[in-house]
Amino acid sequence: xxxxxxxxxxxxxxxxxxxxxxxxxxxxxxxxxxxxxxxxxxxxxxxxxxxxxxxxxxxxxxxxxxxxxxxxxxxxxxxxxxxxxxxxxxxxxxxxxxxxxxxxxxxxxxxxxxxxxxxxxxxxxxxxxxxxxxxxxxxxxxxxxxxxxxxxxxxxxxxxxxxxxxxxxxxxxxxxxxxxxxxxxxxxxxxxxxxxxxxxxxxxxxxxxxxxxxxxxxxxxxxxxxxxxxxxxxxxxxxxxxxxxxxxxxxxxxxxxxxxxxxxxxxxxxxxxxxxxxxxxxxxxxxxxxxxxxxxxxxxxxxxxxxxxxxxxxxxxxxxxxxxxxx
Amino acid sequence: xxxxxxxxxxxxxxxxxxxxxxxxxxxxxxxxxxxxxxxxxxxxxxxxxxxxxxxxxxxxxxxxxxxxxxxxxxxxxxxxxxxxxxxxxxxxxxxxxxxxxxxxxxxxxxxxxxxxxxxxxxxxxxxxxxxxxxxxxxxxxxxxxxxxxxxxxxxx
Numbered sequence: 001x002x003x004x005x006x007x008x009x010x011x012x013x014x015x016x017x018x019x020x021x022x023x024x025x026x027x028x029x030x031x032x033x034x035x036x037x038x039x040x041x042x043x044x045x046x047x048x049x050x051x052x053x054x055x056x057x058x059x060x061x062x063x064x065x066x067x068x069x070x071x072x073x074x075x076x077x078x079x080x081x082x083x084x085x086x087x088x089x090x091x092x093x094x095x096x097x098x099x100x101x102x103x104x105x106x107x108x109x110x111x112x113x114x115x116x117x118x119x120x121x122x123x124x125x126x127x128x129x130x131x132x133x134x135x136x137x138x139x140x141x142x143x144x145x146x147x148x149x150x151x152x153x154x155x156x157x158x159x160x161x162x163x164x165x166x167x168x169x170x171x172x173x174x175x176x177x178x179x180x181x182x183x184x185x186x187x188x189x190x191x192x193x194x195x196x197x198x199x200x201x202x203x204x205x206x207x208x209x210x211x212x213x214x215x216x217x218x219x220x221x222x223x224x225x226x227x228x229x230x231x232x233x234x235x236x237x238x239x240x241x242x243x244x245x246x247x248x249x250x251x252x253x254x255x256x257x258x259x260x261x262x263x264x265x266x267x268x269x270x271x272x273x274x275x276x277x278x279x280x281x282x283x284x285x286x287x288x289x290x291x292x293x294x295x296x297x298x299x300x301x302x303x304x305x306x307x308x309x310x311x312x313x314x315x316x317x318x319x320x321x322x323x324x325x326x327x
Numbered sequence: 328x329x330x331x332x333x334x335x336x337x338x339x340x341x342x343x344x345x346x347x348x349x350x351x352x353x354x355x356x357x358x359x360x361x362x363x364x365x366x367x368x369x370x371x372x373x374x375x376x377x378x379x380x381x382x383x384x385x386x387x388x389x390x391x392x393x394x395x396x397x398x399x400x401x402x403x404x405x406x407x408x409x410x411x412x413x414x415x416x417x418x419x420x421x422x423x424x425x426x427x428x429x430x431x432x433x434x435x436x437x438x439x440x441x442x443x444x445x446x447x448x449x450x451x452x453x454x455x456x457x458x459x460x461x462x463x464x465x466x467x468x469x470x471x472x473x474x475x476x477x478x479x480x481x482x483x
Contacts, residue, residue, distance in 0.1 A: 083346075083348065083351075084346055085345055085346025085347055086346065087345045087346060088345065088346065088347070208352070210346055210347055210348075290483070292482050292483070293478070293479065293482050293483055294473075295473075297479075297483075301479070301483075304479070304483075305479060305483035308479065308480045308483050309483070311347065311480070312480075315345070315347075315462065315463055316461070316462045317462060317463045
């Protein structure tokens with residue numbers, strides 16, 4: 001049986017009855033979600049719930065993530081972790097405090113990110129100049145002596161990368177520059193939403209391991225977020241989120257009603273979010289043949305394997321090398 | 328103590344000891360749990376936890392019993408029950424051991440001979456050696472690796 005995340009857009013109530021989750025919309029229509037099939041819940045609507053329901057999720061080890069009206073991640077309820085390793089936590093901290101050790105991991109995340117950015121651009125004509133800038137910044141990032149310096153390389157690479165989006169999408173839904181808060185055009189809205197969902201999926205995978213999600217290497221743990229999730233997301237955003245954006249735009253799958261413009265602010269409507277999530281879900285379940293495991297694994301599993309690789313690195317078992325899509 | 332892991336895989340033993348515990352995700356482990364829950368329903372003293380250290384599947388008047396899915400890792404099953412017998416003996420309790428394989432309709436009797444005692448002592452010493460290492464033992468690919476809950480951890 002495959003577990004999958006459930007995305008809930010309707011407003012109303014969500015509750016436990018016996019051993020099943022029921023989602024009840026405003027019209028009083030109920031839909032059952034068998035807990036055995038739920039990997040995680042993502043709530044986009046306005047939903048009421050009680051502690052009995054949360055305890056039920058906790059019992060079964062299922063996280064629930066919440067997003068605000070605009071689709072931005074606002075927080076999670078995650079069951080008490082059963083996966084605790086004091087030894088690993090100590091190592092995680094050690095590798096943060098030691099500048100050299102931290103830099104090694106931070107560079108690896110940037111390397112994975114830029115590799116996948118370049119891999120995306122490779123498929124499109126007219127992106128040579130952007131490829132050149134990203135490759136240059138990638139080369140510089142290997143030489144960086146400090147994390148801020150590295151962040152600078154990563155930032156410039158990403159800026160060039162996002163500029164290439166207009167070329168890739170032939171100017172449909174053009175974007176001026178990457179703007180996060182708030183996103184000002186459809187492409188920015190898609191990127192922000194996609195990154196938001198990516199972040200929570202990575203967090204779900206981290207929670208299945210003994211890693212502590214607050215201790216990170218590229219991002220500062222001070223960001224008051226589960227910043228390890230941000231670190232690992234870097235590798236997967238260009239691999240998973242961005243190709244979906246290109247597909248949605250280039251195949252004209254998005255319509256006017258999928259976006260809403262407010263004064264100086266553009267965001268995805270429910271229909272837009274649903275279109276994105278459908279593709280996102282399909283992508284996560286796509287499998288590839290893993291060369292070392294000699295079995296098929298999904299993109300979602302690749303995220304967890306990345307966590308395992310990090311654990312192996314921290315336990316001095318095997319040097320961490322970021323995922324580089326080989327297919 | 329997961330003394331049986333010593334005979335299965337030293338790396339698994341080390342990782343388990345450090346809190347890297349992946350059995351929760353394993354269907355095989357779940358099947359094993361269900362099997363020991365549903366087998367021998369007339370027995371009353373089940374899953375007896377002693378000193379927060381060893382958990383005995385069935386505690387009888389004269390014997391202790393372990394319920395196992397298969398005997399494919401027979402030597403690991405054997406050392407586990409021997410260790411329990413050894414531990415109980417230290418507490419002044421003498422029993423004999425039985426490993427039940429309900430799926431195979433087979434059982435194996437195990438008793439704590441002086442020879443077996445030495446085997447347990449050696450195993451305990453070896454466990455301590457493995458666990459004293461600051462790093463996990465290297466991956467060694469075995470035929471049963473793909474069935475292990477740690478497979479993706481080791482090879483992914």
